[in-house]
Amino acid sequence: GQNIDQPTEMTATEGAIVQINCTYQTSGFNGLFWYQQHAGEAPTFLSYNVLDGLEEKGRFSSFLSRSKGYSYLLLKELQMKDSASYLCAVSDSNYQLIWGAGTKLIIKP
Amino acid sequence: ETGVTQTPRHLVMGMTNKKSLKCEQHLGHNAMYWYKQSAKKPLELMFVYNFKEQTENNSVPSRFSPECPNSSHLFLHLHTLQPEDSALYLCASSPLSGGSSGANVLTFGAGSRLTVL
Numbered sequence: 001g002q003n004i005d006q007p008t009e010m011t012a013t014e015g016a017i018v019q020i021n022c023t024y025q026t027s028g029f030n031g032l033f034w035y036q037q038h039a040g041e042a043p044t045f046l047s048y049n050v051l052d053g054l055e056e057k058g059r060f061s062s063f064l065s066r067s068k069g070y071s072y073l074l075l076k077e078l079q080m081k082d083s084a085s086y087l088c089a090v091s092d093s094n095y096q097l098i099w100g101a102g103t104k105l106i107i108k109p
Numbered sequence: 110e111t112g113v114t115q116t117p118r119h120l121v122m123g124m125t126n127k128k129s130l131k132c133e134q135h136l137g138h139n140a141m142y143w144y145k146q147s148a149k150k151p152l153e154l155m156f157v158y159n160f161k162e163q164t165e166n167n168s169v170p171s172r173f174s175p176e177c178p179n180s181s182h183l184f185l186h187l188h189t190l191q192p193e194d195s196a197l198y199l200c201a202s203s204p205l206s207g208g209s210s211g212a213n214v215l216t217f218g219a220g221s222r223l224t225v226l
Contacts, residue, residue, distance in 0.1 A: 004151065008149065030210050030213075031210040031213060033213055033214075035215075040219070041219055042113070042199070042216075042217035042218055042219045042220065043152075043199070043215075043217045044217070045214050045215065045216075048210065048213075048214065050210060087152070089152075089213070091210050091213045094207070095207045095208060095209065095210065095212055095213065096154070097152075097154070097213050097215075098151075099151035099152040100151055101149055101150055101151045102149075102151075
């Protein structure tokens with residue numbers, strides 16, 4: 001079957017760095033996506049990786065290793081507003097998104 | 110208005126009621142989606158419409174009935190629901206559906222929180 005695994009919850013300190021991991025097993029691969037969802041709000045698109053390596057976008061970076069079925073989202077210089085759930089999703093061979101259950105990130109002062 | 114708008118934001122209904130959720134997008138996208146989001150579970154894709162034609166029905170019970178009158182509007186009609194249907198229902202849109210990873214860059218609405226008593 002198809003499966004996406006990510007930690008349920010993580011806690012980090014304001015100003016620090018946090019890495020949210022995502023591992024996947026899917027039938028085919030057409031890209032890995034990260035979405036951010038603040039409580040009570042819509043998920044919003046953060047990043048997309050289709051080739052191995054690191055994609056940097058401001059304070060957020062996303063890494064992909066296709067051979068290992070592994071990705072991480074790296075958040076630097078954490079701010080209180082980064083408290084949210086982070087959803088990992090993989091586009092399979094049919095370009096269908098397979099979703100993880102999300103990682104709730106709690107930022108403490 | 111811009112983006113994807115969903116109404117109502119909150120809905121409480123009994124198991125014998127009939128209600129509808131509405132979604133509207135002002136992005137000029139051609140694909141629209143209904144997702145179910147339950148606590149601590151992955152998003153579940155329910156329906157996909159591409160150019161207002163249904164292209165995906167993910168084995169959803171018939172008590173959920175979608176309607177897409179045009180590329181900008183999407184409805185989810187609800188009747189004789191069960192308490193386990195209580196969840197956040199998210200609408201999303203994308204420029205197109207399938208065939209490329211660009212179809213996976215979704216713009217979501219804030220959702221309709223449904224409680225079935």
